[in-house]
Amino acid sequence: MGRARPSMQELIARRRRAGFVGRSHERAVFRRNLELPPEDEHHRFLFHVHGNAGVGKTFLVREFEQIARERGALTAYVDESVDSVPEAMGTISRQLGLQGRRLKELDRLLAVHRERRREAEAIAVVDAEPGEPSAAGLVVARAGLVGLGMLPGVGAFAGALDAGQLAQGADRFRASLSARFRSQEDVQLVLTPERVLTPVLLGELSEAASTAPWIVLFFDTYERTGPFLDGWLHEVITTDRYGTLSADVVIVTSGQRPFDTARWGGFADFMTDVPLGPFTEAEARGLLAGKGVVAEPVVDEVLRLTGGLPVLVSTLAETRPADPDGVGDPSTTAVERFLKWEPDPVRRAVALACALPRRLDADVFRAVVDGTDTELDALYGWLRERPFVDERGDRMQYHDVVRAPMLRLQRRGSPRRWAERHERLAAAFAGWREETEARLEDGYEWADEDWRELRLAESYHLLCAAPRSALPAVLTDVVDACGQADDLVRRWMRLLADAGQDADAQAVRAWGSDLTRALDEGGKPEVLRFLLGRARGDEPWRARARAELADFLARDGAYERALEEYGRALALDPYLVRAHRGRALTRGGLGDHEGALADVERVVELEPDNPDNIVLRGEHHRLLRHDDEAVRDLSEGIRRAPANAFAWASRGATHERAGDHAAALADLGRALDLKPDYAWALGRRARAWRGLAEYDRQLADLDRALGLWPDWGWGHCERGDALRVAGRHEEALADYDRALTIDPEYASAHASRGAALAELGRREEALAALDRALELRPSYEWAGALRARLSGGPN
Template identity: 65%
Template sequence: MQDLIRQRTRAGFVGRGAERALFRVNFDTAPHDERHRFRFHAHGNAGVGKTFLLREFEQVAREQGALTAYIDDSAGSVPEMMAEISRQFAAQGRRLKELDRLLAAHRERRHEAELAALAVLDTQPEEPGPSAGGRIVARAGVVAAGMVPVVGPLAGMLDAEQLAHVADRLRASLIDRFRNHEDLQLVLAPEQVLTPVLLRELADTSAPWITLFLDTYERTGPYLDPWLHETMTTDRHGPLPATTVVVTAGRAPLDPARWGGLADFVTDLPLAPFTETEARGLLAARGVTAEPVVAEVLRLTGGLPVLVSTLAESRPTDPDDVGDPSATAVDRFLKWEENPARRAAALACALPRWLDGDVFRAAADCPPEEREPLYAWLRGMPFVHERGGGRLRYHDVVRAPMLRAERRRSPREWAQRQRHLAGLFGAWCEEAGAGRGTGELWADEAWRELRLEETYHSLCAGDRNALPQALGDFVRACEAGVAGRWARALVDAGADADAEPASRWGTELTAALDTEGVGAALGLLLRRAVLDAPAQARARLVRGDELRGEGVYAQALTEYDRAVALDPELAVAYRHRSGIRGDLGDHDGAIADLDRAVALEPDNAWYVALRGEHQRIAGRDTEAIRDLTEAIRLDPALGFAWASRGATHERAGDLDAALADLGRALDLDPDYAWALARRARVWRARGESHRQLADLDRALALNPDWPWARCERGDALRVTGHDEEAVADLDVALALDPAYTSAYASRGESLARLGRHAEALADLNRAVDMRPGYVWALSRRAVLHAVSGRREEARADVERVRELNSAALERLSETDRAVLGPFIGR
């Protein structure tokens, strides 16, 4: 049915001949030809026909054998856009398997962000001062492994030295928890992981052309435009196939500051209303030729294509009485629709923001035998477009006046119908949520969509509790990462129902989200909205998460304290506060918080596992094993608990138990790179270097840009005498993380063994400068000084090692002890 409707609609496409010709001829021009354009941008006012033109372009592209994807504002982020591209490509026979795998991982990991800062490196002593890398991070105003910005005045809460310490601790905790660097990036910067994979899979396609159509750019542009510019004009994410053509459409021209210098690669398509000739041509193609009728259509529509098409579809033959001058244009259009059932269905179905078969049946309220014919007729109307997921939406230019007409005609009936739709979506919410907890529901996109439409219709009905409920839900939406959609629903309800409070809240929350982020929006809500104590506690919790992500730990801790004071039964608040206490090195406090969380939810395997992880970090192996074993009993499929228990066994020297647990974690998730890297340490302890390298190879195949694994493999290669390969891995590790102290030391040792003494000394000096108490680096530098004839420097390094850890001198190899003999003896 959808294909037939699209074919018939396209068969009647009239106008925009110049634009279609430009687009079609572009496929006849090779990408290396200077006349070829890589991007087209159509822009103009609502109703001018942008979506119709994009759909026509899509058909033109498919005729050229192109693989196509059409994206609108139903995709609320870059990852959601990529998911829609993958879905549409799969429908055309081209699956993006690796991208699908990573998108699934992204959806899982985004709800685990608080885990990223739970662990610290258990093999290194705490440094007495911030590292050079930490100081650089602090000066740049960046924390969280250099990826999360400190916003505005919040950066002033800490002085530069405090911020440097915070940056170091957070980097260490993030890197240690997410040994799989890809997981860390999937949480904090998913585009950086997903985009290279998308580009590689696009390059592998055999299609002659790839075309991406990005509609409603006035809404999607704020997050898509920077990504698109970076992807098309830089090689940061890898090469984009030259056979890719991107088409965007929005109300405004392209941003000249971003795209002004790329005019030779972009075709700008400003769309004006139809000329009189084009409008007459469209009407004639529909059989509307009577001059009085044509003149009336031209007068009413102003040449807007969507309105001309709507009128032409009803094929009027007589202008009749033009009616009350105050009546809307749409009233006049529907007056020409002689079938009263169609007219009633068109007006009734304007009330929902989107339609599918179920919503249509509820909104249209027509006899069962008329439902399918009416739905098919409505789907074929020019002002009804199919969006993501097969849902239908009215064009704003048509829907807005329909809503105004219905609301003014009978305000009470309007409210009653809106209340009926709210009840309908509410019932579907209850059905979808049966037997599930609140947190699980808010993680379910399908349930959230139903809840959002229930909220919208309750606001339109003017229900007394609708706005407080919507603002409470906004807090949950912030937590689920969909705050923008809730703010937009408030804006829409305010405009559609002329509800000024909803409009004001929606506008202000949207502005706060766009300019300062979720934390600012929640601050606005906490200052001005009337929220009950549980909603305030939840808002404080989410705001604390935002501040923690920005590295403003003191303020985040205050928010968590307020959350548990407002709602002492909110287990998740204790869990999140435990995370920040762990970040600050207060593992006793973290464990106390998790004690409270577990007491409130004793069957929550995740909380028990987190407590076990904190016990592991604090070096309490017995308590860690106890908690992690209990977590596994509660949820045998919790791979995190198996991996953490395996790491605990490895540190305690029980290598067989460590192998068994880490193996189980990898049975549950063969791509669990952190578990692979931890198992590599077990193989190292057993002297099985070939197995150690095999696990590190697998871990790096999963995530080539993981500095820790690169350094681990570099060390493994160095130990087995493969110093050239070791230096190559350590070069990569340091390129990814220039503040990686131990990588400098390891590379210095390999360079020394290769006879590159000047480079080796520079690396070892750098490692000691970054960590003055680094015993192993001092020992290796002492040996290098000795073999290079720098006796005083060698003696000084040996004395420093003796002060820090004299046992280290006893652990030197016989060869090294022979070199340093004179200095050790003294």
């Protein structure tokens, strides 16, 4: 068989490389480094390319990549298209896979990470028992569940996937996830995914290094990716926290700023700093000569207009100008010169029009440019070969140094035409977004990456077309983004900053910078407070912002303030379902189940077709011991959504309390069929086994439940009771002590502990434990009777 023909991308890359002139010293240093073994003291493990926009950092990085591949290296290139460490790892794995070296275990775990992340956003079950523990313990557990979106019909509440905040959420957040997921690894894949994924990445990179002389990882546009990648890379390179990194790996970073010396200063002997400035005159002349541009007046004009910026020198050289037409006009930009020297007016128009979108692919190109398929294919191919167009995966984007003046030229030259083109692009993205929405469940748009990308693009073009009228809708999206992970909020901040800059809309630009500062200073709650503080009183997003802020307050333990914010939200919008639902959950967590039920009734009125709402109402009826109403609602929820494991478990718990153990076992068994690792259902089934005097089965279910959820106070108290009844009092005490470590105000655990101590003859300790139970719950009849018996008379 003959050799496979090169792809279009490969041919374009070859042509671009053929025209690469300059940076000979930097290329030689990098090439020489790959000729040195890692053990050589002159070998460098890290290169950092930095310099202002337009100095050719990406061109040089791509040249480094080609040099590495010529040496047989495996390479991966990461840029600002990623927004997190797991996304960066996914890009590395995908690109190495295209070179025949799949990171199979990393791919598997990344898939699990994405799946678990979606589950944590969309969970519609309760995994906590709200019956016996103290109000304080219940509030903490409920707040954690609310923060994780783990209550029926709640969806993804604020910060559901913010790994930093979840890690601070003490044991209760982890316990809630432990009850949901099969293993602690799955829990960590939601909370701190880099801890699970990085060791696997390093291990598979070491295996891959055995098949290639080098692995070179490139991290471009570091000014944008560095905030979340820099600390991780520093730990990977300089510590063994995640394991060891193969010495055959070379890392190249590239951004506008030098490395942070406070973090990297001690690593200076093992890295090469590559500062880039504009081309020297000799380098610029060499590039121009390579393109046949040698006439001195023309060369002088190019040097004057470009200031030696490689991207502009290359762009102007590509057009091979023959004369310096227009010399002396100081307002003429390099881009205008480029357009003048391009003889085809259609191509000139295409080059300008395609600068409008932030990123470009074949579909977006066709939304911008009119013509037949043949004409469009030819123009698209021509555009892809321009030196100022950089390919990023399956998309392209203009270099900022070229795009910015192109945008300025169009905005100032014809403001109406500028607005019309952006409106056309916004309509195209809106249409694609609506197509995406049609295949998604209601309420889950934010969980879909395609939807988010389309929404961002649509909003960008709306802001460029009409900043003032588009701003309220975009700020509404900012409010909704505060219910997502931090990286998504930052993308909306970046949208405001970019649109404000490109449209020269000072108000939009100020919103972007002010909101970014608020996020940096106080996280998403501070963003919401800033928005509300700036509100004039007619913004459509105020009610949602107050409800979102209330979610944060509830999760952080400020329950009364949360209820106040929910009330303010509902005063602004009495039909806001999420505020009614959030207030119901907060009231329920505080023990006000009557108030919670009233809110849930309103939720059902507003969303009668959502079966999760019916189930939530049934749960509150169960908590209020309205058994008939609970069974009615839970049965209806099961009829509408038969795969809802929580509904089966809650109805089973209702049957168990009513003494119908057979019905309870049937329902709880069904819940466990649907969700085998459902700790709460196991705990409730244990009670049914107890009612049937099946004590071995009771203990087996409790052991399994606590294996899944080791920090479940109610479960430890239940198992302690089972052990105490079996005469295993020392073991029972250990469980009671564990329950009280989790929740020191758990009255039932104090009382049961008193009973176990009494059985062991430790009367004074028993009386103290019972006194504490009665202090916490004065109407606790069982504890009072036991104390009276121990003290020899009425208490």
